Amino acid sequence: MLSTEHQHIVKSTVPLLEAGGEALTSHFYDLLLTERADLRGMFNSAHQATGAQARALAGGVLMYAKHIDRLEALGELAGRVVNKHVSLQVQPEHYPVVGEYLLRSIREVLGPDVATPAVIDAWGAAYGQLADMLIAAERDMYATQAATEGGWRGFRPFRVAARIVESAEIVSFHLAPVDGGPVMxxxxxxxxAIQxxxxxxxxxxxxSLSAVxxxxxxxxxxxxxxxGVVSGFLHDHVNVGDIVELTAPAGVFQLRDAGxxxxLIAGGxxxxxxxxxxxxxxxxxTRDIRYLHFVRNPEVQAFRERVEQLAAAHPRVRFGFFYDEDPSVPDGLPPGRVSSNVLxxxxxxxxxxxxYLVGPGAFMASVLQLLGxxxxPPDRCITEFFGPHQEMAIG
Ligand SMILES: Cc1cc2nc3c(=O)[nH]c(=O)nc-3n(C[C@H](O)[C@H](O)[C@H](O)COP(=O)(O)OP(=O)(O)OC[C@H]3O[C@@H](n4cnc5c(N)ncnc54)[C@H](O)[C@@H]3O)c2cc1C
Ligand code: HEM
Known part of the structure; x- marks a missing residue:
């Protein structure tokens, strides 16, 4: 447990982090990934380049500082982070490394007048507390994955059993474990995560797993x-019979069985x-299902026929495809644009x-606004984002 003095110092640095948190974490990532090349492959290069990863970490740190005296308020954030960390195989021994670079960045970015020894000390203790919490939750999740039928720890080799071209830019890979055992x-x-x-x-x-x-x-x-490095590699060099490595399924974005x-609203x-x-x-x-897909054009759209088949066979399924490049412009709006009427x-x-909503950030923001x-109700809108969740920065 943090001392009251440490809690006070950490809370009092919130305005500072709000003003400069991103600069701090950008510097932190530059240092970490320049000096620790061994960790680079874990991080998505584009998320770093666009600053999304720095923002996510800044958001995590800031949220933590705000809630330092009632950590249970971090539940949702912690769940997402733990699942992402476990999927990418973050281990307890990584935490001291990250902690060291974070404190060093605080010193270098804020300078000695602001980052006094007392501030560094308080943040060191606070980081330690957060790290302990994440390490414990991650240890539990690794153990649960290993104990589940068909589950495993670390990376497991999978062979490409089928490679299906789904559209002009999407390819599916069917992956079966080399050991022939079941998969969770x-x-x-x-x-x-694939390596x-x-x-x-x-x-x-x-x-994401695109089929049951x-x-x-x-x-x-x-x-x-x-x-894109990995998607390009998968498209151009990974064929039937090739071996890739996978971590066990993870993620808090899960279908709730609420009846x-x-x-389901998808962008691209x-x-x-x-x-x-x-x-x-x-x-x-057991339930009525609506599937809406907003996509550039039919050539790049995957699974069109599969959705049509499901809807034809199941009267409770209705669907709509909305193309950006569709010449028939509905109600005067730019084609394909999400509108209140469509929703x-x-x-x-x-x-x-x-x-359930997944797509590019701007698309998701406009859909969420229209749904509101x-x-x-906001708690009925469940999102996944193909990058660090930036909502995390909203505290
Ligand atoms: C939970 C989750 C689920 C996902 N599910 C899917 C899925 O089902 N299907 C899917 O296709 N993707 C999915 N993704 C996205 C996927 O993980 C990759 O991010 C995506 O395939 C791009 O990776 P890449 O290595 O090809 O591209 P990267 O090499 O990481 O580059 C991505 C983009 O950034 C640009 N870029 C790279 N480096 C720089 C730089 N230094 N400066 C400026 N620009 C740069 C590239 O040109 C490219 O356009 C998911 C992501 C997450 C987090
Ligand atoms: C207290 C410490 C930490 C905090 C608060 C933290 C916070 C976060 C947050 C908020 C995200 C974004 C999650 C999402 O939206 O999907 C994230 C992702 C990630 N974290 Fe951490 N993290 C911590 C420690 C670590 C450590 C020790 C490592 C190991 C090197 C690590 C590696 C990663 C990786 C690889 C990602 C995914 C990055 C990507 O998408 O490119 N983190 N973390």
């Missing part, structure tokens, strides 16, 4: 990101976890639905 069944919506070696460097990325697993294999569906109508490749949810909900057959048409009149205006 993920909750619909969860992701794995591949590109130019001698092992790189890790998360991919039958307990023997997984499917991921990867969009080629222009200039309410289900509304954000459809992948929603496809697993759609299939699971259809198999369950209203898919929501139950009493708004009593669970809405239409009266969908």
């Amino acid at each position: 069944r993920p909750a619909p919506g969860q992701y794995i 591949v070696t590109v130019d001698g460097a092992p790189l890790r990325r998360n991919y 697993s039958d307990g023997t294999r997984y499917r991921i569906s990867v969009k080629r990101d222009p200039g 309410r109508p289900l509304v 490749v954000g459809q992948t976890p929603l496809m697993a949810m759609l299939e699971a909900a259809v198999a369950q057959g 209203r048409d898919m929501l139950p009149p009493d708004r009593d639905a669970d809405v 205006e239409l009266g969908v």
